[in-house]
Structures are given as structure tokens and as C-alpha cells.
Amino acid sequence: MLKIDRRRACGALAGLATLRAARAADNDIVVGQIGPFTGIPVPDASQINEGVKAAFAQANARGGVGGRRVVFFELDDTYTGDGFVKAFAAAMKRKPVALLSPVGSVALKRMLDDKLLDSADVIVINAVPGAEALRNPGHPKLFHIRAGDRQQIDKCVDHARSLGVTSLGVLHQNIPIGTSGLAMAAEAAKRVGGIELKPFESTLDIPSLAATAARLVAVNPQAALVLGAPRFMADGVAELRKAGLQQFIFALSYVPAGLLAKVAGPGSRGVALAQTYPNPMGAALPLQREFQAAMKASSPATAAYTSFHLEGYVSARVFLEGARRAREITPDGMARALRAMSDVDLGGFRIDFSKGNVGSRFVDIGVVNGDARLIY
Secondary structure, three states: OOOOOHHHHHHHHHHHHHHHHHHHHHHOEEEEEEEOOOOOOOOHHHHHHHHHHHHHHHHHHOOOEOOEOEEEEEEEOOOOHHHHHHHHHHHHOOOOOEEEOOEOHHHHHHHHHOOHHHHOOOEEEOOEOOOHHHOOOOOOOEEEOOOOHHHHHHHHHHHHHHOOOOEEEEEEEOOHHHHHHHHHHHHHHHHHOOOEEEEEEEOOOHHHHHHHHHHHHHOOOOEEEEEOOHHHHHHHHHHHHHOOOOOEEEEOOOOOHHHHHHHHHHHHOOOEEEEOOOOOOOOOOHHHHHHHHHHHHHOOOOOOOOHHHHHHHHHHHHHHHHHHHOOOOOHHHHHHHHHOOOOEEOOOOEEOOOOOOEOOOOOEEEEEOOOOOEEO
16 A cells, blocks of 8 residues: 655645645735824724725625725835825835825825825725825826815814804915915816905914914805814814804814814804715715725724725725726726726716716715814
């Protein structure tokens, strides 16, 4: 009889398992996220990360993309431009097809100014914030999903006018998102007519912000619009309330309702926030139900979902949709597939890159309630 060397047999089986694992890894679709997981006072990046992981876990459980598993990694840029450049170089060593949802105007500006996408074989899907300066001219490898600042500001001004507001105080930060936002608000006011802007500029420094808020309140506008970085908007709302403003306040989607409630306390109630995605806690749309099911399976400890969770989920869904349509799942193949996506329905939220690199212009208004949640 033929004797079998059990040690050799076990070694052969282990070697075969390793080979199969290597082949499976070679066949994986690699996607990454570079974001400010430290150094930023808001949870945007980590919540986006949870949403992305939920979408990819859901897709992998259903067989991935053509039988290929999606592997996702994240790197911290510490909320600095230099940190982003360093993390970008590290990410490229992993050969991702795409990077999803980088956060922060400093990081995005460095990516564009340093021409990182010109030499790297990768595309970027979605970016926060949606400042016009990062979109025009932008970059052909940068595909924005969320509606930009212009669409959000237009929605706020339109909504204010529909409420009968004829004078709108604008508290804006002395950085590009604030100054360019003021210019867009002025254009929107001119377009709708019958509404006068009363602008006031401030730094993030609390004494300066408190003094500026007091000057704005003194002119007695019928409503106020706060424009700036997330923390500026949260602090701005708090200082306006402390200065005695009881009127309606509008702000952009970048400030989470939870942060606003933490900073402004009861003063956050009734604040209207522009939202670039549907209600993450709603159930009317198939997208909302799919998202919530994915989050429950992937992050069961997370009880309340934010727009940033949904943003991460949608970013991953857009990648998956492009990957399924691509002839080759490479950065170039993905870019061609995305540009061919015209009026794609993700379950009540539509994406169209056929006319340019901005896929959605959806904007809604959510109002913060007493439980620090948004009512749509």
C-alpha cells in the first residue's frame, strides 16, 4: 500500500490554502478612504466610514461585484494638508481603484493644488465640502455626489423668502467657504428679489464671534444665515442665541444636528439645516430602508443615523454601481462608467454624471427638534 506522509500532506494543503487566499486577494477590488479621523471636532469622517463599510458589507454578502469581494481601508490625515499628502502617498501603495469621500477644504485644496490626481492611478468619488472653488474647474478624476454649496445656499435663501423674510442677516467666517458663501447668498437674493442681506464677517475666535453676533442681532433681521466650517456654524448659532436672536436661523449641511445641540443647547431647536441627502431615519424611500438594514447589520450599536452615515453609504453605492457597469474595474474603466451614468435611481436618490462631474443637486431642509434630531 502507498503510505501517505501526513506532515507533507498537511503542508501541501496549507500551501494550497495560502495560494487560494493569495489568488482571492489578487482578485479583490480595493477601495480606500482618507479622512480626518483625529484633529477635527466633528464626527463627519468616522460616520461616513461607518456608512461605507455598511454598503460594502451588504454588497459582499450578496456576492460582491461579479463575484469579486470589495476590500476597504481607511487612513487618517489628521485634518491637515500635509497629513493628507502623506496619507495619499501611503494609500497609493495599496493600489485602490478609488478613494471615497475625503473631508476638509484644506485636504481637497492640497489634492488639487499639488496635482496629486495627475500622477496617481485612482479616482475620487464624493468630497466634503461642496465648495464651488473645489468644483470649478475641479478635476476629471474627482466625481462629486453631494449638491454643492451654491445649491444649499440657494435652498436656504429660497426657503427664507417663501416664509416672507425680507431681511436676512449673514454671519460668515473669514475663510473661503464663508466669503464665497456670502457671494452666493448675494446672487441668490438678487435672483429671488425682495430680500436684503445684512452681512457680518468673523473669525472662529469666540470673543470675536460673540461681538459680531451681537452686531448682527442689533440690526434686527427677520432671519439669519450662518456660513463657515462646521464648528464655526455651531458656535455661530450659539452666539446668535446668546445675543438674543429669536428668529429663524439657517446653516449648511456640514454641521451635524448633534454637534449643534451640544454647542448651542436649547438654542439649536428650530435651526434649519440644508441637507444634501434624504432623511437617514426616514422609511419612505427604498434607499432609506436598504441603508438602515445595512447599518443594523454592520453597526448594530449605532442607534441613530446621521446624514453623514447615509453619505458614506451612498458614496459606496455609487462606486458599486459604476463597478458593475465598468468593462474593467480600473480607475480609467470606472471613470468611463461613471460618466456614462445618466439619471441612475439608487432607490429614490438619483445620480447623473453624464452632464459633468457633479452627480446630484438634491437639497432639502431639515429642522432641529428638541431631541437634537432633524425633522424634514
